[in-house]
Amino acid sequence: MERREHYDPEDIESLLQDRSFDELLEEERAYVLRHLSSREEYEAMRALLHQVREDDSRREPVTAGPEVRDAVMSAFRAQQRPSWQIWLNSVGALLWPKEASAMWRPALAFATLALLIIAGVQVMRTGGEAMKNQQVVENKPQAAEEQPAQKVGLSEALDSVAAPKVAPSGDVARKPSEVEDELIAQGAVSEAKANADISVVEEAEITTDEQPAVTLTTKDAAADNLRDDKSSQRAEREANEADGFAAQEKRKAEAPTPAEPAQTATGSHVVTEVELLQNMSVANTSTRSKHVLGKQQSESATVLSGSPEVIALLATGW
Amino acid sequence: MGLFSREHEQLSDERLMELVVKGDERAFGTVYDRYHGRLLNYFHRMLWHDREQARDMLQDLFTKLAQRPTSYDPGRPFQTWVFSVANNMCKNAYRHQGVVKAAALHLRLEPDRVDALDGIGVDHGHFRDRLGEELERLDPDHKATFVMRYHEDMAIKEIAAAFGCSEGTVKSRLFYTLKKLAERMKEFDPNALHHGKA
Numbered sequence: 001m002e003r004r005e006h007y008d009p010e011d012i013e014s015l016l017q018d019r020s021f022d023e024l025l026e027e028e029r030a031y032v033l034r035h036l037s038s039r040e041e042y043e044a045m046r047a048l049l050h051q052v053r054e055d056d057s058r059r060e061p062v063t064a065g066p067e068v069r070d071a072v073m074s075a076f077r078a079q080q081r082p083s084w085q086i087w088l089n090s091v092g093a094l095l096w097p098k099e100a101s102a103m104w105r106p107a108l109a110f111a112t113l114a115l116l117i118i119a120g121v122q123v124m125r126t127g128g129e130a131m132k133n134q135q136v137v138e139n140k141p142q143a144a145e146e147q148p149a150q151k152v153g154l155s156e157a158l159d160s161v162a163a164p165k166v167a168p169s170g171d172v173a174r175k176p177s178e179v180e181d182e183l184i185a186q187g188a189v190s191e192a193k194a195n196a197d198i199s200v201v202e203e204a205e206i207t208t209d210e211q212p213a214v215t216l217t218t219k220d221a222a223a224d225n226l227r228d229d230k231s232s233q234r235a236e237r238e239a240n241e242a243d244g245f246a247a248q249e250k251r252k253a254e255a256p257t258p259a260e261p262a263q264t265a266t267g268s269h270v271v272t273e274v275e276l277l278q279n280m281s282v283a284n285t286s287t288r289s290k291h292v293l294g295k296q297q298s299e300s301a302t303v304l305s306g307s308p309e310v311i312a313l314l315a316t317g318w
Numbered sequence: 319m320g321l322f323s324r325e326h327e328q329l330s331d332e333r334l335m336e337l338v339v340k341g342d343e344r345a346f347g348t349v350y351d352r353y354h355g356r357l358l359n360y361f362h363r364m365l366w367h368d369r370e371q372a373r374d375m376l377q378d379l380f381t382k383l384a385q386r387p388t389s390y391d392p393g394r395p396f397q398t399w400v401f402s403v404a405n406n407m408c409k410n411a412y413r414h415q416g417v418v419k420a421a422a423l424h425l426r427l428e429p430d431r432v433d434a435l436d437g438i439g440v441d442h443g444h445f446r447d448r449l450g451e452e453l454e455r456l457d458p459d460h461k462a463t464f465v466m467r468y469h470e471d472m473a474i475k476e477i478a479a480a481f482g483c484s485e486g487t488v489k490s491r492l493f494y495t496l497k498k499l500a501e502r503m504k505e506f507d508p509n510a511l512h513h514g515k516a
Binding site: 011012013035040041043044045047048049051053054055056059061062063064065069071072073075076079118229248267 | 336341342346347350354355358359362369372373375377380381384385445446449468469489493496497499500501503504506507508509
């Protein structure tokens with residue numbers, strides 16, 4: 001009973017393969033007959049199983065030709081082929097189509113696309129050039145506006161160099177008679193000549209304070225001019241007297257207010273070498289003219305002190 | 319070259335498939351050489367002994383494997399996996415050609431059985447045809463189980479893995495298939511013929 005429990009209906013297969021019904025044990029026969037109707041059924045199943053085995057061993061196996069293997073292996077190679085090769089193949093097929101007549105539509109489409117691209121690029125180029133030209137046109141007025149400003153600055157700088165030579169001392173701006181009166185009142189007639197030289201130097205310093213690049217040069221030039229021109233003062237004074245006063249008057253008329261040169265000088269204009277040289281020449285010129293003016297003033301003071309009218313005035317109690 | 323070939327032949331199916339997934343052409347060739355005969359005969363038995371169709375099915379199977387080697391589940395034995403794929407392909411073939419084959423089978427069910435019954439010995443050619451006819455009548459799963467077990471000599475466990483069922487189910491299918499075939503093919507039972515003549 002215990003052994004029967006180990007059998008299942010499916011396990012009859014092992015009995016069918018190994019033993020005939022007569023070879024079965026009593027327990028095995030009982031087990032077989034519980035699932036099969038009779039001994040004949042068991043034997044028929046056993047015979048069928050053996051015939052199947054025998055037939056299978058006699059049967060010639062079906063074989064696949066080498067073409068099947070080649071096809072399968074080529075499929076595997078195609079799958080493993082790099083993508084760039086596939087891409088190149090597609091390009092090749094596009095460039096050299098088997099049926100060229102069927103390619104006129106794509107060719108027309110590509111040609112149209114290429115023309116559109118070229119036209120677009122051309123339009124963009126011309127548009128860019130127009131934009132550049134417009135910018136140049138817009139920039140030109142600005143440059144034109146900037147250049148006069150520089151000129152004004154330069155002229156103002158020139159004026160600033162020229163104008164203070166009269167203003168601080170106030171001697172030239174006034175009439176000679178008033179100067180003489182002041183000089184007499186101050187009793188500085190004897191010192192007028194020396195003061196005139198000092199004032200010239202101071203004037204140069206005041207003038208060049210607004211343009212530091214020119215200051216030293218102007219001072220040196222003034223000093224040199226003082227030394228060099230002492231000997232020729234008198235000759236030049238007489239020759240330049242009229243011109244000096246005329247130039248002073250002209251500058252006086254054209255001179256801006258004292259604040260203006262400072263504003264222009266403190267601008268962001270960068271002094272170039274040419275402007276520096278120009279300023280130096282202007283400074284030298286202005287310094288020389290100032291020097292001449294100082295000489296004139298001292299001369300006038302000397303002349304007044306030597307005149308009998310002034311002496312008479314002084315004698316009467318002035 | 320020969321050394322590498324021998325190395326591939328010694329590798330297991332599963333290891334070869336790992337190499338196939340990595341693009342090893344030689345491994346793929348080894349897998350094909352190892353299984354193409356069995357699969358071709360399986361298709362031949364399952365698909366009405368049609369050799370051309372069996373070859374087409376074999377080529378389709380390995381082409382699919384070449385195109386998608388990752389479809390193989392590494393957690394399963396390759397043999398059971400590939401036979402389950404083959405079995406599914408046969409089922410699809412049954413569905414598509416069911417009507418045609420049913421008509422052909424009806425025509426082929428009219429053979430003269432007298433020739434087989436005349437001799438005591440078994441006409442193996444006729445037995446083969448009769449067995450094929452009777453197998454066609456069976457349920458596809460029962461037929462495939464029978465072919466795998468008695469033609470491909472696959473173990474019960476492997477068949478169960480291929481079908482995704484229990485071993486008991488496979489044994490039960492085999493038992494009732496044998497019982498049914500024996501009942502339908504009694505004429506090939508030498509004992510029955512002997513008893514009948516006696």
